[in-house]
Amino acid sequence: MLERIAILRMGEFLLVSIQVDMHDRLATRLQDELAHEIVRTRARGVLIDVSALDTLDSFIARALANIALTSSLLDAETVLVGIQPAVAITLVEMGVQLEGLRTALNVDRGMDMLREALAETASSAGELDEA
Amino acid sequence: MLERIAILRMGEFLLVSIQVDMHDRLATRLQDELAHEIVRTRARGVLIDVSALDTLDSFIARALANIALTSSLLDAETVLVGIQPAVAITLVEMGVQLEGLRTALNVDRGMDMLREALAETASSAGELDEA
Numbered sequence: 001m002l003e004r005i006a007i008l009r010m011g012e013f014l015l016v017s018i019q020v021d022m023h024d025r026l027a028t029r030l031q032d033e034l035a036h037e038i039v040r041t042r043a044r045g046v047l048i049d050v051s052a053l054d055t056l057d058s059f060i061a062r063a064l065a066n067i068a069l070t071s072s073l074l075d076a077e078t079v080l081v082g083i084q085p086a087v088a089i090t091l092v093e094m095g096v097q098l099e100g101l102r103t104a105l106n107v108d109r110g111m112d113m114l115r116e117a118l119a120e121t122a123s124s125a126g127e128l129d130e131a
Numbered sequence: 132m133l134e135r136i137a138i139l140r141m142g143e144f145l146l147v148s149i150q151v152d153m154h155d156r157l158a159t160r161l162q163d164e165l166a167h168e169i170v171r172t173r174a175r176g177v178l179i180d181v182s183a184l185d186t187l188d189s190f191i192a193r194a195l196a197n198i199a200l201t202s203s204l205l206d207a208e209t210v211l212v213g214i215q216p217a218v219a220i221t222l223v224e225m226g227v228q229l230e231g232l233r234t235a236l237n238v239d240r241g242m243d244m245l246r247e248a249l250a251e252t253a254s255s256a257g258e259l260d261e262a
Contacts, residue, residue, distance in 0.1 A: 004185075004204070005183065006148050006150055006182045006183035006213070007230055007239060008213070015146075019137055020136065052137035107139045108142060
């Protein structure tokens with residue numbers, strides 16, 4: 001098994017597609033590499049795709065929440081995309097919280113969500129400038 | 132190890148990020164699923180990201196070439212993106228051919244390449260109409 005999760009640059013966003021069981025070390029490494037990549041590329045948003053995952057346990061949920069928190073400190077929004085129906089049902093049944101994580105159906109919708117969030121930030125910043 | 136490679140829809144393109152050792156069965160499954168996804172989504176291009184791979188042997192090269200060939204039969208262009216420098220050097224040293232595969236530095240450049248290819252197809256089709 002390869003021990004790397006690719007971080008892809010797509011315009012002003014970064015895309016991470018999680019396709020392996022994320023154990024402790026790999027989650028920490030992803031968090032670390034993603035933080036550096038956000039700074040290096042000045043990315044404004046992060047899309048985390050989990051469509052390849054058949055299960056999403058509380059450990060991964062916490063790891064993803066940590067990643068979202070780190071990203072927000074670096075001024076990047078995080079959207080979780082591609083949650084499978086069965087995974088969504090299990091998350092609810094098990095009471096797993098995806099704190100601080102927005103979700104969208106797929107990458108396309110997630111990118112729309114990020115663009116809207118950025119546009120809102122820009123317009124409210126504009127209002128402040130005018131005040 | 133999870134036995135699935137996610138296929139992500141991004142507008143009119145599909146993105147596949149290969150992050151696991153692709154053995155025979157997984158390569159066949161990817162080829163199959165991608166073909167169905169191209170038809171289902173009417174995608175015009177496929178981006179295959181290999182930035183997570185430290186090695187790319189002749190088996191994977193052949194699998195990727197087969198995927199590109201299948202896609203082209205379904206009227207979708209394929210671009211291979213994210214080849215690591217060390218991988219590129221090894222491919223040349225070992226004489227591995229990436230037949231029928233265009234390559235681009237990263238996802239952004241790959242998407243530009245696909246858009247240009249589509250624009251060319253559209254304009255040459257226009258010329259035929261005028262003739």
